[in-house]
Amino acid sequence: MREPVEVRRQRILAAVESRGSARVSDLAAELEVSVVTVRRDVEELAQEGRLRRGHGVVRSTLAARDIPAPRPPDGDTVAVVVPERHTYLYESLHGARSVLEASGKRIALHIAPQVAGAERPLAERALKDGAAGLLLAPRWRTLADEEADHAWLAALEVPAVLMERRPAAGSALHAMDSVCSDHVHGVHLAVEHLVCLGHRRIVFATRDDSPTARTLRSACARIAGAHPLVETWAWVLSAPEAGQEGPYAPEQTAGLHEVLRRTGATAAVLHGDVDALMLVQRLADHGVRVPEDCSVVAYDDVVAGLGTTPLTAVAPPKADVGRAAAELLLERLDSGAGGHAPVRRVELLPSLSVRGSTRPL
The missing domain is CATH 3.40.50.2300 (Response regulator)
Incomplete structure (x- = not known):
């Protein structure tokens, strides 16, 4: 089925913002569309002021000198970043939503396109908009994708919790809160x-x-x-x-x-x-x-x-992972800057539902 135009353009935007710049030919190869199609999308995005065009190159408008100072966290908004087309993590999202809304928090949902590094610009945008905390489930298709995100995730200055992601021991994210299934x-x-x-x-x-x-x-x-x-x-x-x-x-x-x-x-x-x-x-x-x-x-x-x-x-326990992650994030937000609670790595046990596809040998 053909991908909707707006979804494709969001993927282009996320790819360029995550790298700073990208060649049109490389984007076409990654998205498996023609160069002509990417040029047309880039032209529309440039007219909207969301990208800068060059000769065969596209540049982000989010260069460091162009980014306004982030708004102070308002305390009422939590940003949730999950991959697109991921029904498993959407169940975790609904679990987190029930906890956050019950506490009076507003959710700012960000859907990350299937492009390496797509989560970073979304998180930066959420922080610029005043998000007080983050719940994140990066796609991380490869170990290289995961390692590429270590530096900026470790440098976050607001409370953040990883959902269904377990930081590797000794990595830059080893001291980051996480909730996942065992x-x-x-x-x-x-x-x-x-x-x-x-x-x-x-x-x-x-x-x-x-x-x-x-x-x-x-x-x-x-x-x-x-x-x-x-x-x-x-x-x-x-x-x-x-x-x-x-x-x-x-x-x-x-x-x-x-x-x-x-x-x-x-x-x-x-x-x-x-x-x-x-x-x-x-x-x-x-x-x-x-x-x-x-x-x-x-x-x-x-x-x-x-x-x-x-x-x-x-x-x-997909929904329970989201609920536990949201509860942990709320504890971090409530403790404020002076809180020194130990980092938590929470694991929840799966269950087995027996149906008609198994029987004794």
Whole structure:
């Protein structure tokens, strides 16, 4: 489906603001549109005063000399920055909203386009508009994206809490408040459920393009590799576009049905819900029935229960993550500049919803 013009222009604007400047040809390649289309968008944005045009180059209007001094925080507004097209984090947003609105805070919602570094200009704009605190869920498709955000996040001068993002130990963000799901425990729930049903050979199909996806992949390898009853396990990408840069071995990019037959696996853990539903459809196309031939556990539980065969799923406490993050942020705001409470890293345990896609071997 063709991307709406305004969404594409917002992505261009976010990309240029995050870098200061960008070549038109590079933007066209990133957005997978023609150079002519980008030139037309840039011209419109320039006429609106939101960008500066050069010869083949676009520059941000937010150069340091052009940015007015931020307004003092008004105490009533909290900015929430989440990625576009991310239903999982939207549930966390609704959880945070219930807490913030009950406390009398106004929410300023900022949707970050799917462009590396898109969150920074949105956060800076929110602070310029007087936001007293921030709730952030950066997309961070790659580790490089995450590390590129360390410096400005660590330098924030207002209380900020990361949602569903766990700062790496020893990093610049190690001393930043965060609330997230314990995804290692989520994988443990999935594996134990399948093992208790008699399954001994399991395939894991996960994404590899977010901090959650990378945590899941690592947890799958560690838990399955150490489990005394798991005889064989394998890992594949859950969708062709779900990986970060770099080549993958043939078995990591092979079709799920091929890996199931090669390994003799009778069960699979699939991340996330939409990918899981599509993979189940593809299995049916290749004569693999769920759950008769393969038991399936999905990970996320946003729409897993809506399939023709409702999927057993690990359900991270998405809304509770948002509520806990908002409560932590409110505590920081209430304590004021003189507060010296220790940094908190909160982890909430997922649960397992058993449905029709799993059964005893």
